[in-house]
Amino acid sequence: MVDAVFLALSVLTIGSAIAALEIRSLIYGSIALMLALSGVAGFFLLLDAPFVAMFQLSVYVGSIAVLILFTVMLVRRELIFNKVEDKRRRYAGIALMIVIMLGIGTIIIGSGLKTMDTNSAEVDYKKIGEDFLTYYSPALIVMALILASSIIGAMTLARREDVIDGQRAD
């Protein structure tokens, strides 16, 4: 049962990832990207990590895919992409992907991670929280600082002082 689900999820994820790159229509491409990201969430569910799976869904599918859709719909296509495409680039890309996958694959197989335990108890989110506040607290602080600085940067960039909107209700 688990194997069948794993295979189906793999086909879904990889297939829709390829479709996201190859489909001509940008909207369909972003829908395929959403499917690929949901497939990754399915992998997390298989690995007994529902906490990560739910965040994968709400952050990647719920927010990032929405942003991509927004961009695709609102901005004209020529402004996002200028089409530079030839056969050599394509084959170079495929070759690069195969090299990277082989590299990562050898590392994973070499690390002794050969079987997947799917019957263990699900990871408790309270344990994740404890780890974040004790052992991984420097990482948490660094992440918080990076996020805060990027939010402040985004707000500074988005601010326009030349526009005075007289209709605002405040």
Place this chain on the structure above:
Amino acid sequence: MSTIAPQFRLSRFIGSLFDLIFWVILIFSLVGLPIVFIVLFYIKLPVINNQLMTPYLAMTWMADPSRTLPIVKNFMHTTIFKVMAFPGFGFAALLAAATIFVERKFLAKIQLRVGPLYCGKIEGILQLMGDGFKLMSKEIIIPAKADKPIFWLGPLLFVGAAGAFVSLIPVAPGWVVANPNVGLLAVFAVIGFFPIIAVLTAWAANSKWTFIGGLRALHQMVAFEIPLILSLLGVVILSGSLNLSHIVESQEHFWWIAFLPIGAIVFFITILAELERVPFDLPEAESEIVAGWLTEFSGMMYGLIQLGTYLKLYAFAGLFVVLFLGGWNGPMVWPPFPQDIITQGITIGPVTAKFPGLPLFDQEMLNGTLWFVIKTVGVILLILLPRGVFPRVRIDMILHTGWYKLIGLAFINIFIALGLLYAGVLGPGGLLQ
């Protein structure tokens, strides 16, 4: 004198009946029976009263009304019943349908109108059924330049997402379709799908009204998701759990709205915005952009969207009750099942009938459901109320409210919850448990 079918001949009619019966029997025995046996081979049959419930035994028991109850009771605890009937789709759809009718009457009474009146003689009680039949019998029109796959999928996905949301709401102790440990996060994940569906169907219809409505829906829902999530963190901090059933159990003595009123108010406003209800109904502002992102839907496709909207309304009201109003908790008002009937059976004259398997539902579950329904109906009426009272606000005012004021209030709410937690008053290990 006119006849409906001038060529009618009774002998031909009876002949065609026999014809039908012959074909049904033939197809059933050649195709149906093998399928039944194949299905039975894979289904795990339940054991009731120490007997394996084979279909033959089940039919024998069903023939005797006093022995059907154990089968019914066993069926009621299966997942398929929970999904289809009680805490799942059937129950929610019933409440949703009632909401549609009550909304019209309620708004009419607020605005000193009469509302639906003629359909069904008494206060237009059959209006809803008439509307349903009308929607079902209307033609489904697909715009010529629409993107057909997405346009067809949109309403189905909308109802599906709303159903997934409904499945997470616990109605009574143990009566919930899906009870994951990260229930509240699952709710956030499901809510994230609605703006995508809205904007995709709006784009697929290829009309300017739908597209403007879809973009408005996207703006509004994305903006209000953040205060929605933040306003619920206070409850998570105080109850120490993300599981919705645990959150209800933690409110056995007092409701969280007593300690977190700001969070409850912020959550209520975000509910109005997420549901696109007045005063935040810009995505389907009927006086500006026809019907917003629903403009091009017709027939049952519109019906499905409507069903999804009201399922979503029920689910949000249920979530409010679960998180802030104590869910199924309430004084025990449901009378206990009379013991005489269980022990001695029902005596009518000379006949005594004993029914093993009674009571069908335990008292706690019925009482919990009663309180949950009462509170949910109250919250639904509160959600409907602004539509009769307030005008629509501008999009920049909505976004301003969402991004500035509600997020600020939600943070204040989180600090109140943290203060109560660290003062040792509430929460895990607090004074008031």
